[in-house]
Amino acid sequence: MLKKIILSVAISLTTFSQFSFAAPLVTDSVALMQSVLQQERQWAGLESKTIKVGDTTFAYSEGGVKDAPTVLLVHGFSGSRDNWNRIAHKLTKQYHVVALDLPAHGDTIAPANFGYQLADLSDAVRQFVLALGIQKDLHIAGHSLGGGIAVLYSALYFLEVKSLLLVDTAGVYDKVGKSLIAKPEDLRNMLVRKTGDFERLATKIAMYQPPFIPKELMEGYEKIHMKHLPEHEKLINALIEQMKFTKSDTFQMAAHSIEAPTLVIWGEKDAIIDVSVVDELKQHLKNEEVIILKDVGHTPILEADYPVSEAYLAFLAKAQAMPNKFAPAPK
Numbered sequence: 001m002l003k004k005i006i007l008s009v010a011i012s013l014t015t016f017s018q019f020s021f022a023a024p025l026v027t028d029s030v031a032l033m034q035s036v037l038q039q040e041r042q043w044a045g046l047e048s049k050t051i052k053v054g055d056t057t058f059a060y061s062e063g064g065v066k067d068a069p070t071v072l073l074v075h076g077f078s079g080s081r082d083n084w085n086r087i088a089h090k091l092t093k094q095y096h097v098v099a100l101d102l103p104a105h106g107d108t109i110a111p112a113n114f115g116y117q118l119a120d121l122s123d124a125v126r127q128f129v130l131a132l133g134i135q136k137d138l139h140i141a142g143h144s145l146g147g148g149i150a151v152l153y154s155a156l157y158f159l160e161v162k163s164l165l166l167v168d169t170a171g172v173y174d175k176v177g178k179s180l181i182a183k184p185e186d187l188r189n190m191l192v193r194k195t196g197d198f199e200r201l202a203t204k205i206a207m208y209q210p211p212f213i214p215k216e217l218m219e220g221y222e223k224i225h226m227k228h229l230p231e232h233e234k235l236i237n238a239l240i241e242q243m244k245f246t247k248s249d250t251f252q253m254a255a256h257s258i259e260a261p262t263l264v265i266w267g268e269k270d271a272i273i274d275v276s277v278v279d280e281l282k283q284h285l286k287n288e289e290v291i292i293l294k295d296v297g298h299t300p301i302l303e304a305d306y307p308v309s310e311a312y313l314a315f316l317a318k319a320q321a322m323p324n325k326f327a328p329a330p331k
Contacts, residue, residue, distance in 0.1 A: 029216045029217070029219035029220035029223065030220045030223050030224060031220075032216055032217065032220055033217055033220030033221060033224070034220075036217070037082050037085075040082065040085045041061050041082065041085060043085075043089060044061075044063070044085040044086070044088040044089040044092060045063040045064060045088065045089065045092030045093070045097075046061035046062060046063040046085070046088055046092065046097065046099070047061065047062055047063055048060075048061055049061070049062055050107075051128070051131055051132065053124075053127045053128055053131045054127060055110070055111040055114075056103060056108065056109065056110045056111065056114070056124065056127075057108065057109040058100055058101065058108050058128050058131075059081070059100070059101045059106055059107030059108045059109075060081060060098060060099060060100040060101065060128075061081050061082075061085075061088070061097075061098070061099045061100075062096075062097065062098050062099075063088070063092045063097055064088075064091065064092035064093070064094070064095050064096045064097040065092070065093075065094060065095060065096055066096060067096070068094060068095045068096045069095055069096065069137060069139060069162065069316075069320055070095070070096045070097075070098060070134045070137075070138055070139065071091055071095045071096070071097050071098070071139045071140075071141060071316070072098050072099075072100075072125075072129065072134065072138055072139070072140045072141065073087070073088065073097065073098070073099040073100075073141050073142075073146075074099075074100070074102070074125065074140065074141065074142040074143070074146035074147075074149055074150055075099070075101075075102065075105065075143060075145075075146050076142075076143045076144030076145040076146045076147070076170070077144065077145040077170075077232075077235065077236075077239075078105065078190075078192070078225060078228070078232055079105065079143070079144075079146075080101050080105055080106035080107075081099035081100055081101050081106055082099075082106070083143065083299075083301060083302065084099045084141075084143075084301060085099075086301070086302065086305040086309070087141075087301050087305055087308060087309050087312065089309075090309040090310075090312075090313060091309075091312075091313070094313070094316075095139070095316070096134075098132065098134060100125070100128055102121060102124070102125075102146070102149075103116075103121065103124055103231075104116065104228060104231035104232060104234070104235055105228065110124075110231075115238070116231075116234050116235040116237075116238035116239075117238050117242060118148055118149065118152060118239075118242060119152065120238075121145075121149050122149050122152040122153050122156070125149055125153055126153065126156075126157070135157070135160050136160055137160065137162040137324075138160055138161055138162060139161075139162050139163045139164075139165075139316060139319065139320075140153060140154060140161055140163075140164055140165070141164070141165035141166075141167070141312070142164075142165070142166060142167070142169065143167040143168060143169075143299075143301055144167070144168050144169065144170050144272070144273070144298065145170045145239075147166045147167060147168065147169025147170060147171075148169060148170040148171050150164060150165075150166065150169075151164075151166065151169065151171065151251070151254050151255055151258065152254055154258045154260055155253075155254040155255070155257035155258050158257060158258060158259040158260065159259075159326055161258075161259075161260045162260060162319055162320065163260050163261050163262070163263070163315070163316060163319035163320075164258060164260045164261070164262040164263070165262075165263045165265070165312055165315070166262060166263070166264050166265070166281075167265045167266070167300055167301055167308070168265075168266055168267055168270050168272070168273055168298050168299070168300065169264070169273070169281070170273060171251045171255075171277070171281070172242075172243060172246050172247065172248045172250065172251040173248055173251070173273075173277040173280050173281075174248045174280060175276060175277065175280065176273070176274055176276075176277060177274035177276045177277075178271075178274055179270075179271075179272060179273050179274040179277070180205070180271060180272045180273075181243070181272065181273055184239075184240045184243040184244055185240060187236050187239065187240055188233075188236055188237075188240070190205075190236070191229060191232055191233060191236060192222060192225035192226055192229065192232075193226070193229060194226075195222065197222070197225075198218065198221055198222035198225055199213075199218055199222070202218070202221075205271055205272065205298075206272070206297065206298055206299055207297045207298070207299055207302075207303055208267065208269035208271075208295060208296060208297035208303065209295065209297075209303070252283075252284045255281060255284035255285055256284045256285075256286070258285060258286065259286065259287075259325070259326075260287075260319070261287045261288075261289075261315075261318070261319045261322065262285050262287060262288045262289070263288070263289050263290075263291070263311065263312065263315040264278060264281060264282070264285070264288055264289070264290045264291070265290075265291045265293065265300050265308055265311065265312075266278050266290075266291070266292050266293065266300070267292075267293050267296035267297045267298055267299070267300050267303065267304075268292050268293060268294050268295065268296060269295060269296060269297045270296075270297055270298045271297060271298065272297075272298040273298065275292060278290060278292065289315065291307075291311055293307065293308075
């Protein structure tokens with residue numbers, strides 16, 4: 001049983017999907033992990049692709065119904081496009097699905113001088129969307145840091161975003177309770193620097209009821225995280241600075257600028273971003289639905305993929321049927 005764990009804030013650690021494969025005859029832990037993930041993408045109806053946009057080469061997965069509405073899936077910090085595979089497995093039966101690796105994550109290659117402020121990441125997603133030509137009537141979904149990116153993107157391009165899914169979304173909130181994000185400096189402790197760090201983060205923080213994680217896969221994920229450590233340090237430092245100096249009203253203004261119907265899903269036991277922030281978020285969204293999942297931590301897209309998928313499919317059907325309020329009035 002493989003389950004891919006995300007930790008984010010801003011923190012999403014790569015986790016394991018509850019999905020069984022025939023064990024490949026691979027002894028290297030990283031190669032084993034990559035082999036399993038490739039099988040999982042195929043099961044989800046996705047194909048691995050790359051596209052060069054400016055100085056960045058994006059790795060992404062794409063699949064589903066070619067001429068159907070597009071759903072863009074954005075992962076969180078230290079995660080990857082594969083965090084969404086189990087959700088994508090349901091979506092590809094009805095929608096055109098795209099999941100990308102953000103700069104500094106997965107297989108995407110960004111230039112050394114890439115900036116890691118939220119605005120930089122949102123702009124990178126925008127350039128990727130334009131390169132694929134999927135900007136019109138886009139359904140966008142984000143988890144944790146990816147949710148923060150999705151909020152900013154949807155606020156800036158409100159004429160184009162058809163709907164928004166926010167899962168345990170990172171942001172600047174007034175009251176964060178016992179959240180890990182209450183002390184921004186502590187986020188540096190979430191970096192995988194040495195052997196054992198990934199296991200501690202994955203099993204002690206990211207999920208409320210962590211599954212068994214095979215040793216070989218744990219080692220593979222840990223090696224990948226350590227490979228990305230220099231980029232993750234830049235990103236964490238940028239996030240810490242932004243959280244120190246950005247006021248909550250800035251984030252609230254972005255949320256209030258969103259015109260698209262929004263589905264908010266949160267794990268009741270989230271230790272990274274406390275569920276109490278949902279009430280604050282609701283105050284600034286114009287057209288929202290909220291689902292709180294009992295006994296679920298920071299990673300509902302993995303811990304509770306079935307109820308998340310079912311709720312999202314129902315929400316997408318309603319959102320797709322809604323008329324465009326910005327369309328020209330008939331003559």
